[in-house]
Each structure stands twice: as C-alpha cells, then as structure tokens.
Amino acid sequence: MRPLTASLVRYLAIVAALGGVPCAAQPQQGSAPLVIARSGDLPLLISAPHGGTLAVPGSSPRKGEGQPKGASGYFTGRDNGVEELAQETAAEVKRITGNAPYLVVASFHRKYADCNRPPSLATEDDAARAVYMEYHDAMRRACAEMVARWGGGLVIDIHGQGSSRSTVYRGTKNGLSTATMRDRFGPGVHNGPESLIGRLAARGWTVHPEAGGREQAGFTGGYITQTYGAREMGTDAVQLEFGADFRSTPAARTAAAPILARTLAEMARIYLDAPRRAPATKSDVEPPPNRRLPPPPMQPIAAGTSALGVEWCYASAGTSSGPPRAMAGAKGQPWKSSTTSRAASSSRRAPRPA
Numbered sequence: 294m295r296p297l298t299a300s301l302v303r304y305l306a307i308v309a310a311l312g313g314v315p316c317a318a319q320p321q322q323g324s325a326p327l328v329i330a331r332s333g334d335l336p337l338l339i340s341a342p343h344g345g346t347l348a349v350p351g352s353s354p355r356k357g358e359g360q361p362k363g364a365s366g367y368f369t370g371r372d373n374g375v376e377e378l379a380q381e382t383a384a385e386v387k388r389i390t391g392n393a394p395y396l397v398v399a400s401f402h403r404k405y406a407d408c409n410r411p412p413s414l415a416t417e418d419d420a421a422r423a424v425y426m427e428y429h430d431a432m433r434r435a436c437a438e439m440v441a442r443w444g445g446g447l448v449i450d451i452h453g454q455g456s457s458r459s460t461v462y463r464g465t466k467n468g469l470s471t472a473t474m475r476d477r478f479g480p481g482v483h484n485g486p487e488s489l490i491g492r493l494a495a496r497g498w499t500v501h502p503e504a505g506g507r508e509q510a511g512f513t514g515g516y517i518t519q520t521y522g523a524r525e526m527g528t529d530a531v532q533l534e535f536g537a538d539f540r541s542t543p544a545a546r547t548a549a550a551p552i553l554a555r556t557l558a559e560m561a562r563i564y565l566d567a568p569r570r571a572p573a574t575k576s577d578v579e580p581p582p583n584r585r586l587p588p589p590p591m592q593p594i595a596a597g598t599s600a601l602g603v604e605w606c607y608a609s610a611g612t613s614s615g616p617p618r619a620m621a622g623a624k625g626q627p628w629k630s631s632t633t634s635r636a637a638s639s640s641r642r643a644p645r646p647a
C-alpha cells in the first residue's frame with residue numbers, strides 16, 4: 294500500500310460495532326466514521342441511509358429553501374433504529390450463511406445529507422456533499438462487484454416509516470427496480486410466495502403490498518432504489534420501510550433481524566444458484582450519463598479483513614492503492630428455512646417521506 298497522506302483522508306469505514314479490524318487510515322479529527330462501507334461475499338447489499346445521528350464536521354443542517362417538500366423532496370427526519378437494524382441483519386446473514394452481505398450505512402444525520410435524494414436535493418454544502426458522494430461511491434462499487442462476480446445482486450434499502458408500526462412496505466416503483474431479477478428469474482421473484490415480501494409474509498410479518506397489489510404511494514422507492522435498481526446497473530433494488538415494531542428498540546431489532554436475514558439469504562441464494570449471465574460489460578456497471586453522480590469518484594485506499602469481509606476506506610481521488618483485495622468464494626453453505634410468527638395488527642396513517 295502506498296503511504297497515506299493524512300490530509301487526504303476524510304472518513305474512515307470501520308466495523309467497531311461488530312468487532313472488526315479498523316482500516317489503516319484514521320479520521321483526521323478522531324471522530325467516528327460517517328459512512329460504514331463493507332465488502333461482502335454474497336450478491337446482497339444492505340443499505341441504510343437515514344439512521345445516522347452524527348454531525349458532519351464543517352457542515353450545517355440543511356434548510357431546504359426553494360426545494361419541494363414531502364416524499365421525494367426536502368425532509369430531515371431520522372429513521373430511528375435502521376442503522377442498527379442494518380448492521381444486526383448483516384451479522385445474522387453472516388451467521389446463517391457463513392458469508393457476509395455488502396453493507397453501506399450512514400452514521401451521519403440526514404439533516405446534513407440525504408442519500409436517498411438526487412444530488413441536486415441532497416446537500417447544501419461541500420462537507421455534506423463529500424459524505425454523500427462517499428456513500429454513493431460505496432454503493433456503486435458494491436453493485437459493480439456483484440455484477441462482476443455473480444452477474445447481478447440485490448440491494449435492500451432499509452428505512453423506517455411512521456404510518457403503521459407493524460407493517461413493512463416494499464418499494465420498487467411497482468417492479469421497475471426489480472426488472473433485472475424478473476427477467477432472469479421470472480415474475481414470481483417479485484410477487485408471490487417466492488418473492489421477498491412473500492417470504493416475509495410467510496414468516497408472519499405484515500407486508501404491503503399483498504398478493505401482487507400496488508405499492509403504497511409515498512413508499513414506492515426513492516433515489517437509491519431507482520439508481521441501483523436501474524437496468525443499466527445490472528442489479529435489483531428493493532426499499533423496505535419498517536414500522537416501529539421492527540426497529541425502535543433493541544428487543545424489536547433482535548426479533549426482526551434474524552427473520553429478515555434468513556429471508557435475504559434466501560434471496561441471495563437465488564442469484565447464486567442461477568446460471569451465470571454473459572460477462573458483465575461496461576454498460577452493466579455504469580449508469581447512463583443522466584444518472585451519473587457528480588465526479589470525482591472516491592478511491593479505496595486501504596482494506597482490512599474483518600468478521601464480515603473486506604472493509605473499504607476512502608480518500609480523495611488519486612490516492613488509490615488498487616482494488617479491494619480478493620474475497621472469499623461465492624457459494625455459501627446450505628441453510629434451512631424457518632417460520633416465525635409475529636403479531637399483525639396495525640392502524641395505518643398517511644405515509645411520511647422515506
């Protein structure tokens with residue numbers, strides 16, 4: 294590895310919560326990492342952009358002046374508990390399958406940068422823009438790796454909603470962001486008992502939509518699913534909006550994470566068991582010009598092994614020490630399904646922004 298220039302290192306991705314080995318690079322101000330980005334061994338990427346609590350040094354909370362408000366516009370509310378739910382679910386996937394999913398989690402508060410919005414609506418200063426780009430660079434890298442290694446993969450974007458505490462809403466723009474998987478595996482992978490929400494429903498969760506219905510307006514998927522579920526990306530993306538019963542307390546997350554993890558592991562297995570597609574091309578892994586994020590890309594500068602795979606650290610462009618190190622084999626160990634019931638009563642209110 295090339296010697297690191299401390300002034301170029303902005304943020305550090307670590308796995309402190311899961312006992313991993315920190316990257317070689319250290320944040321300048323001794324602060325906690327603002328973006329946690331971890332490589333994986335499965336065609337599965339778990340994203341959680343709205344659960345963070347940390348301030349972004351040098352940034353001020355967004356004001357949203359002149360911006361549209363609402364489900365696809367300016368909103369700064371935090372999705373309580375999704376940062377932890379994402380990490381606990383990733384750990385459970387690793388425990389169940391022996392292989393880790395990719396993981397990208399925002400530790401910074403949404404009021405500084407909203408990673409589920411396009412660049413024009415996401416940030417209002419350069420410091421926030423840097424962490425926003427760091428998040429999406431990690432997402433792009435993970436998707437490109439999944440396409441290169443397995444011919445595709447599934448992005449699960451985890452959010453929290455306040456409309457129904459016992460419901461999980463799926464958002465795919467009614468199948469638009471799962472077009473690649475539907476082409477490969479058939480419509481049943483999107484709707485029905487073999488789909489993600491079908492499997493969650495079979496385990497006792499209240500899900501929406503049911504039985505092939507339309508998705509709830511306001512919860513149909515945001516910028517992340519639209520970007521990383523685009524056909525040009527070669528990956529599929531599903532937004533899951535969790536009610537408070539699944540995420541708001543440690544006990545809730547402890548109950549939810551294993552069920553979600555087992556279901557996601559089954560979905561990853563579909564990709565692993567499928568015949569490989571033709572080798573990935575540039576058009577598979579790069580979005581078209583009108584979907585590209587602003588340059589420059591952040592480059593990996595260090596990688597260290599951890600319990601969940603390879604971690605990535607990021608610095609400004611031009612400090613790359615090469616691609617992440619090779620990762621473990623793709624095939625996981627067989628695992629069994631289990632059924633766990635859950636209370637399914639709910640009262641629904643109008644959706645709030647995702």
Ligand SMILES: [Zn+2]
Pocket residue numbers: 343372409451452453646647
């Ligand atoms: Zn959200």
